[in-house]
Amino acid sequence: MTPSRTAFATILAKDLRAELRTLQSLPAMALFAVTTFVIFRFGLDRTSLSGSLASGVLWATLLFAALLGVNRLFVSEREEGGFDAIRLAPIDRSALFAAKATALFAYLVVLELVVVPIFALFFLGSGAALGPLLAVLVLADLGIAATGTLISSMAVHSRARDLLGPLVLLPLVVPLMIAATGATEPLLAAGGPGYHRFGTWLAVLSLYDLIFLLVGYAVFDFLLED
Amino acid sequence: MLSLLAGAPALPLDEAGKYVAGAYVVFLVLIVVYVAIMAGKLQRMERELRELAGFAESRTNGAAAGSDREEVSADV
Amino acid sequence: MYGKGLRPLSIATVVAIAAALSLVFFYAPLDADQGFIQKIFYLHVPLAITALIGFVVGGVFAIFHLRSGDRRWDAWSYVCIHMSVIFGVAVLITGSIWAKASWGHWWVWDEPTLVSFLIVFLMYATYYPFRYAIEDPERQARYASVFAVTAGAFVPLNFMAVRMAQSLVHPRTFGTANGGLPGSMMLTFLVCLAAVALLWLTLIKLELTAKSTSGQLKRLRRALDAPPRGAGSSRIAPEVS
Numbered sequence: 045m046t047p048s049r050t051a052f053a054t055i056l057a058k059d060l061r062a063e064l065r066t067l068q069s070l071p072a073m074a075l076f077a078v079t080t081f082v083i084f085r086f087g088l089d090r091t092s093l094s095g096s097l098a099s100g101v102l103w104a105t106l107l108f109a110a111l112l113g114v115n116r117l118f119v120s121e122r123e124e125g126g127f128d129a130i131r132l133a134p135i136d137r138s139a140l141f142a143a144k145a146t147a148l149f150a151y152l153v154v155l156e157l158v159v160v161p162i163f164a165l166f167f168l169g170s171g172a173a174l175g176p177l178l179a180v181l182v183l184a185d186l187g188i189a190a191t192g193t194l195i196s197s198m199a200v201h202s203r204a205r206d207l208l209g210p211l212v213l214l215p216l217v218v219p220l221m222i223a224a225t226g227a228t229e230p231l232l233a234a235g236g237p238g239y240h241r242f243g244t245w246l247a248v249l250s251l252y253d254l255i256f257l258l259v260g261y262a263v264f265d266f267l268l269e270d
Numbered sequence: 271m272l273s274l275l276a277g278a279p280a281l282p283l284d285e286a287g288k289y290v291a292g293a294y295v296v297f298l299v300l301i302v303v304y305v306a307i308m309a310g311k312l313q314r315m316e317r318e319l320r321e322l323a324g325f326a327e328s329r330t331n332g333a334a335a336g337s338d339r340e341e342v343s344a345d346v
Numbered sequence: 347m348y349g350k351g352l353r354p355l356s357i358a359t360v361v362a363i364a365a366a367l368s369l370v371f372f373y374a375p376l377d378a379d380q381g382f383i384q385k386i387f388y389l390h391v392p393l394a395i396t397a398l399i400g401f402v403v404g405g406v407f408a409i410f411h412l413r414s415g416d417r418r419w420d421a422w423s424y425v426c427i428h429m430s431v432i433f434g435v436a437v438l439i440t441g442s443i444w445a446k447a448s449w450g451h452w453w454v455w456d457e458p459t460l461v462s463f464l465i466v467f468l469m470y471a472t473y474y475p476f477r478y479a480i481e482d483p484e485r486q487a488r489y490a491s492v493f494a495v496t497a498g499a500f501v502p503l504n505f506m507a508v509r510m511a512q513s514l515v516h517p518r519t520f521g522t523a524n525g526g527l528p529g530s531m532m533l534t535f536l537v538c539l540a541a542v543a544l545l546w547l548t549l550i551k552l553e554l555t556a557k558s559t560s561g562q563l564k565r566l567r568r569a570l571d572a573p574p575r576g577a578g579s580s581r582i583a584p585e586v587s
Binding site: 191194198199201202203204205207208211212215216218219220222223226241244245248251252255256259263266267269 | 412465468469472475476479480481485488489491492493495496497499500503504506507508510511
């Protein structure tokens, strides 16, 4: 394996192992999401959701839960000198970006595996939409992983770290959310899953992912300069 | 041109005029506010420059005064 | 030397603005559907186009900064983004006035371009707290450039996504305003665009000149060994010297 790929694998493994051992992010994210569902149940005064309401509740909740994970992503690097280690190593520094983005992607997928069925349980009539919804979730997760990693790596060096990350990230993911909710709304329609413009929205999601994965990968080197 | 005017405007002309005027006024106000902010910066720079000029002058005067004093004491 | 050329540029701007205003109010014909309200477009749309190009230009300067490490590019990038945010405020206010005049509400979600612009504005509004939160000046400049590049990539994506989200029921109003423009309206529009663009350039130059002068004063102060001024410089606006 080239040094960069070794570095990528090592960092990714370290992150996943740390998360498995300490469980500092995932349970919090999941609990946050489920509690938010309960708040929506009472806030909207509804016991079942469909169409645009369901889509909105689901994606808003997932997004805010994701922000919790994004905030914690680089904390260990910051506190234990991981940034310096990468800087000194003779590898492509974008390996850190790739590893962290993959880790965040993994957290989001696990989060959704737990939370989306609960959402279906709470609010949806049937689980028929969950299959195609998976495609939307995966593509959206890629986008959040790319932008979240990029922003988080900068926010971690700032004073108001937990504030800055969400502040900058939220407008940035608006196009992603537009596409994700656009695809999800017909899927969760009351009469059964619909696929109105499903392919188009997936294409938009893919474009977003591609662009920000590339941007993140390209600029990450500059972020790590000292 | 008259044929275009023949189509009734969406709002009566005097009402519409207020909105159009409002938009252009906003534009003007923003520019003037910017000018005012720049004027403030210019004033501050002028004050600072005056202070620095005074400082530089007092330094050269002080140096001149100092060398005068040295000559006097050397005479004694 | 940033001040050089500022006078001819500002004179050109004044002439252009005078010409533009004259054309808008004395030459351009009245629009068939919108009537007199359509005159707002001659102000609103050039402001929007200029602001958006300004954001992209800010992103380009940010790329120069990242590649060369020369902090001057960061100052240019900052000033471009800063000016475009200010123009953005004007876009949103004039857009809102137009919405009220056309549809009776101070804000409408039906106009995709205006909504897209709002989102872009919100994105770039975070530029200031972002810069403020990063204390080390060199790091701040670098991260700000990364922000400018990322936000630059975001702008076209955003416009595309919002446009697609529009329900197909509402026709695009800007389509009728811009698409089949008769020659006289197009001429007026182009002159207005040129005037606003010149205004933007003049203000950028003015801003850079002010910064440069401020930087020279600092330099002079240091050379004279004068005591440093009590009031510290802005933490976010990059210096030019």
